Every structure is written in structure tokens, then in C-alpha cells.
Amino acid sequence: MSESRLPRRFDPWPAGVQPQVPIEGYPSTWDFTPAQSLFPRPATRTELTGPLDLWRKLPCGESNLAVVSPGRIALGQLIHIEGRILDEDGRPMCGAVVELWQANAAGRYLHALDQRAAPLDPDFIGNGRVRTDDEGRYAFFTIKPGAYPVPVEDTWWRPPHVHFSVLGSSTLSRLVTQMYFPGDPLNDWDRILNSVPDPAARARLIARHLPPAQVGDGWLGFRHDIVLRGRNATPETP
Amino acid sequence: MTPARLTPLSQHTIGPFFPASFFREGDNDLTRVSADARPTALGERIVIGGRLSKLNGEPVVNGIIELWQADSAGRFRHPEDPAWREADPDFLGWGRAWTDADGRYSFHTIIPGGYAEGNQRRAPHANVLIMGAGLMRPVHTTLFFPEFAQANAIDPVLTLLPPVLRPRLVAFDEGRTNGVRAFRFDIRLRGNREEETPFFEV
Numbered sequence: 001m002s003e004s005r006l007p008r009r010f011d012p013w014p015a016g017v018q019p020q021v022p023i024e025g026y027p028s029t030w031d032f033t034p035a036q037s038l039f040p041r042p043a044t045r046t047e048l049t050g051p052l053d054l055w056r057k058l059p060c061g062e063s064n065l066a067v068v069s070p071g072r073i074a075l076g077q078l079i080h081i082e083g084r085i086l087d088e089d090g091r092p093m094c095g096a097v098v099e100l101w102q103a104n105a106a107g108r109y110l111h112a113l114d115q116r117a118a119p120l121d122p123d124f125i126g127n128g129r130v131r132t133d134d135e136g137r138y139a140f141f142t143i144k145p146g147a148y149p150v151p152v153e154d155t156w157w158r159p160p161h162v163h164f165s166v167l168g169s170s171t172l173s174r175l176v177t178q179m180y181f182p183g184d185p186l187n188d189w190d191r192i193l194n195s196v197p198d199p200a201a202r203a204r205l206i207a208r209h210l211p212p213a214q215v216g217d218g219w220l221g222f223r224h225d226i227v228l229r230g231r232n233a234t235p236e237t238p
Numbered sequence: 239m240t241p242a243r244l245t246p247l248s249q250h251t252i253g254p255f256f257p258a259s260f261f262r263e264g265d266n267d268l269t270r271v272s273a274d275a276r277p278t279a280l281g282e283r284i285v286i287g288g289r290l291s292k293l294n295g296e297p298v299v300n301g302i303i304e305l306w307q308a309d310s311a312g313r314f315r316h317p318e319d320p321a322w323r324e325a326d327p328d329f330l331g332w333g334r335a336w337t338d339a340d341g342r343y344s345f346h347t348i349i350p351g352g353y354a355e356g357n358q359r360r361a362p363h364a365n366v367l368i369m370g371a372g373l374m375r376p377v378h379t380t381l382f383f384p385e386f387a388q389a390n391a392i393d394p395v396l397t398l399l400p401p402v403l404r405p406r407l408v409a410f411d412e413g414r415t416n417g418v419r420a421f422r423f424d425i426r427l428r429g430n431r432e433e434e435t436p437f438f439e440v
Contacts, residue, residue, distance in 0.1 A: 010440075017248050019374040028372025029251075031293040035428050038377075038439035039398050045355050046365045046380075047440060049316035050306060051332040056272040057265070088244050101257045109255040113300070127257040163253065169316070171306055171365055172440060176376065178250045195374060196248045204247055229246040 009231040010043050010172045011088075016198025023195050025156055043172060050170040054097050055131040058167070062128035065100070065142040074124035076105025076143030080219035081207065084136040085166060087173070088231045092136025098226075099165040100140050101127035107146030107160075116148065141219060147186055159186030159193070166226055173228040180206045181222070252302060254371040256336075266335040268305060268347040271328065278328040281310030281348030286381070286409065288423040290341045290368065297341030298370050298427065305333045305345050305381075307364035312351030352389050361389035361396065368425060377437045381423050382408045395438075403436050 022029040041047075051057070066074045081100075085093040103109050103126065108118040110126055124143065132138050145160045162179045180187050187193055187206065196202045210221030264270060269277035277283075286305070290298040308314050308331065315325035335343040350362045364381045382390050390396055396404055409421035425435045 014245055017245060019248060019250065021374050023374070026372065028254075028370075029374060030372075031296070032298070032370055032372035032427050033374070034377060034434055034437050036431055036434045036436075038437050041378075041395060041398060041438035041440055043440070044360070044395060045314065045318060045353075046306065046308070046360075046363065048318045049314040051330055052316055053271070054332065056275075057270075057330055057332065058260075059273075086244060088246060090244055099260060101255065101260075103255075111255040111257065113254050125257075125259070127260060129260070163250075163256075165252070165256075170318070171367065171378075174304075174367060174376065175247060176249060176252050176369060177247050192250060192374075201245065201248050204245065227244045227246050 010048075010229060011231065013229070017196065017201045019192070019195035020197055021195065023191050025150065025152055025154055025191050027152060047171045050168065050173070052095065052169060054167050055095060058097050058129060060097060060129050060131040063130045063140050065124070065126060065128050065140060067141070068123055068125060072123045074104070074143045075121050076124075076146075078141070078219045079144050080139065080141050080210070080215050080221045081162065081179070081224055082137065082139035082210070082221070083224040083226060085132050085138060085168065086136060086225060086227050088227060088229065092132070092134075093168050093228060094132055094134045094136055096132045096136070096169070097129060097167040098132060098138045099127070099129045100142070100162055102142065102162045103145040103148060105143050105146050107148030116151070118146075118148070144181065144220070156189065156191055157186055159184045159190050164226060166228060168228045170230065173230045175226065175228050177226070178205065179224050182206050182209060249375045251371060251374050252369045254300065256300065256302060261334070261336055266333045266343070266345045268307065268330055268333040268345060271330045276328065278309070278326055278348065280326050280329065283346070283348055283418050285344060285346055285415065285418055285420045286364070286423055287342065287344035287420065288425060290337045290343060290370075290425045291427065293428045295426070295429070295433075297339065298337055299339055299341065301337040301341070301368065301370035303335050303337070303343050304367040305335075305347065305364050306367070307331050307347065307350040308353060310348055310351050312353030312360070312362070349383065352386070358394045359389065359392060361386050361393035363393070363395070366425070368427070370427070373427070377427065378440050379425070379435055379437050380407055383421070384408050384411050398438075399436050406436055
């Protein structure tokens with residue numbers, strides 16, 4: 001029996017990995033989160049499948065967010081983020097679509113809903129989409145985002161973070177998450193990061209430094225592997 | 239060699255600032271595999287639309303809804319489906335919509351086929367995944383069609399719900415607009431038992 005014929009498995013989320021809601025000081029978590037119990041559903045074919053060539057629908061290739069046009073470079077610490085998209089068995093997910101979005105170096109998003117009095121950078125948009133290669137690798141060049149305050153009465157600050165949306169090979173492996181930066185003191189106080197109960201699970205959301213020997217002197221390097229749910233979840237399509 | 243067991247990363251909210259530029263015209267059209275592809279010729283074209291709301295029925299603005307369904311013959315173009323090689327190559331089966339200031343969304347798709355799975359029979363359906371600011375984890379539900387009452391009555395997912403809640407997952411047939419049948423499927427994220435849409439733990 002070839003590997004591709006092994007049954008796919010989607011075990012329940014391990015304890016402590018999923019964020020606990022609602023979150024104090026994040027009012028939307030009270031208004032949006034379902035109040036009724038969820039109905040347990042076995043994984044059926046509809047959940048085990050998903051589009052395998054989504055990169056045709058969602059064009060990929062905007063991997064350099066720091067240089068939107070030749071000679072115009074965004075303000076901020078230039079960084080490189082690379083990693084692999086893997087399943088729970090460590091198998092690379094090739095052809096996955098990886099979307100990244102973030103604030104600029106001043107902690108402001110180029111978004112109509114972000115009206116904070118922090119400067120916009122005319123040379124920074126802050127989002128990109130790439131497709132993983134045969135070894136499940138993705139990479140972005142960007143700038144380190146700034147921290148920003150959450151606009152609630154009892155305000156708190158979001159640490160610098162990058163949003164990831166990953167579209168893998170099944171409904172069950174769909175992941176939206178955030179990446180944090182190592183050593184930032186705001187990480188310890190972030191109510192979103194700390195809604196994840198297990199310290200080891202929180203640590204996995206924090207990128208690792210990439211040695212300069214591996215990325216050169218133009219960019220401060222970070223490595224961030226993204227593990228999606230599912231065992232033997234990476235389909236082989238001969 | 240036994241591969242190392244890794245732990246999936248924790249889910250987080252999309253937050254309020256998911257980029258509008260990630261959405262392009264046609265992303266909500268499941269019948270095209272790419273923006274410049276011709277739509278599938280198979281199956282009855284339909285429109286599915288509705289309103290996404292939260293506590294007190296207030297609209298969810300800039301919410302994201304992703305739809306996934308089988309082709310007109312009930313096949314998925316994915317090796318998990320034994321008949322995946324016969325799946326319609328011109329049908330993507332996936333679409334993404336975002337909600338407007340009133341919480342409204344719409345999709346262009348076709349009526350999916352039903353199919354056998356194990357010793358059970360799945361009614362035609364579409365999986366619905368919803369994300370939004372404040373939703374730390376996406377929520378999942380399934381949409382069924384009113385014209386397949388007999389198939390719906392034995393569908394192994396719909397029958398997980400108590401009978402009184404099952405109609406909540408059946409879209410309303412709103413008749414034809416420009417020759418295309420339109421279905422309405424409103425989604426209420428948070429409310430009391432009578433208001434809230436039934437969601438599934440996955």
C-alpha cells in the first residue's frame with residue numbers, strides 16, 4: 001500500500017492549542033463567537049477534500065512587500081520570513097496558497113477601517129500571496145510591523161505580528177494564524193497570543209531568528225514553519 | 239522511519255484588517271477555475287446569497303465566507319474522492335466572498351450532486367466556513383437545498399442535528415432572477431437557540 005493510500009486522519013485539536021474565548025478586552029470575541037454548543041461532526045469527504053490548484057484562482061507571486069516598485073523601498077526594518085507548510089507528520093504541503101498581511105512600521109494598516117493617527121507609508125501596502133514549492137517552502141520580503149494599541153477603553157497593545165492565511169488541501173487543514181517576533185516584551189502581555197493556554201503552543205507562534213549566513217546582510221531573517229492540521233494530509237496527485 | 243509528530247499551529251482571528259485587495263471579482267464564482275477560465279457547462283447555475291450577522295442581529299462587516307462543494311455529479315477533484323479523475327475539470331468548487339456594510343454576501347455556483355460515502359448517502363450540500371474579526375476560530379456549517387427533502391432526511395450530517403434545527407441549514411429557494419435560481423442562506427453567528435445558526439465542531 002503506497003503512502004497515498006493510507007487513511008487521512010484529523011485528530012481532535014490537542015489540549016491547550018486552540019485559543020480560549022471570549023477574551024477580556026477584546027469585545028468582538030463576545031459578539032461574534034457562537035453561544036450555543038457546536039455539534040460534533042465526523043470528518044466526511046467534504047471536509048477531507050479541498051481545491052488542489054487554488055493558485056489558479058488566487059494569483060500568487062507578490063512575495064516582496066518591501067519594494068512595491070523599483071527604487072521605492074518601504075520604511076522600517078527590512079526583514080525576510082521563510083518557512084515550510086507541513087502537515088502533522090512533517091510532510092511538506094506543495095502548492096498551498098499562503099497569504100500574509102500586516103501593519104506598516106508605524107503600526108498602521110493600509111485599510112479603510114484603520115483610522116488611527118499614525119503615519120501611512122506611501123511605499124508600503126502590506127499584503128502578499130505566494131504558492132509553496134515542491135518542498136512546501138514559502139518566503140516573503142517585508143518590513144517589521146510596528147505595535148499598535150487596541151482601541152478599547154482599557155487599552156492594550158498588540159505586539160508586532162504578521163497575519164497568515166494558509167489554504168492547504170482540505171477544509172480541515174485551513175488555517176488562519178499570526179506570527180510573532182522573538183524577544184518582544186509585548187508578547188507577554190498580548191491578550192490574543194495569551195488566549196492560547198499552552199505555553200509550548202504560544203512558543204510555536206513565535207518566529208526564530210535566521211542566521212545571517214543563510215539570508216545575507218540585506219534583510220534580518222526569520223524562520224517560521226507552519227504546521228497544518230492532519231496526518232498524512234498531503235495528497236499525492238500523480 | 240516513523241515521521242515526527244508535529245502539532246498544528248493555533249488558530250487566530252483574521253482581525254478587522256484583512257486586505258480588501260485580496261478579493262477580486264470572480265473569487266465568489268465557484269464555476270470558474272480561474273478568473274479568465276470559462277465557467278463549467280455542467281449543472282444548473284444558481285446564486286447563493288444571504289446575510290451574516292452577530293449578537294443582536296447586527297451585521298458582520300468584512301466577514302469572510304468560503305464555500306466548498308462537489309460538482310454536478312457529486313465528485314470532488316481531490317484524491318480523497320475515489321472518482322476524482324472523473325470530476326468536472328472546469329468546476330473549481332471553491333469560492334470566497336466577503337460581507338458588505340450590511341453583512342451581505344453572494345456566490346455563483348451550481349447545484350451540487352449527491353453521492354454515496356461508505357454505506358451512507360450524502361444529500362447535495364455545500365460546506366460553509368466563516369471567519370471574522372473577533373472569531374478566534376473559524377466556524378463551520380453546511381448548506382442544504384430544499385428540493386432534496388428525501389435525501390436531506392437521511393443525510394448523515396444534517397441528521398446530527400435535532401429535527402427542530404434541521405430547517406436552519408436548508409437554504410430558501412427565492413425563485414428566478416434573470417433566469418437563474420437564487421437561494422438565500424442567512425447565517426447568525428451568535429444568538430439564542432432559536433436565532434443562532436447550528437455550527438459543527440470539526
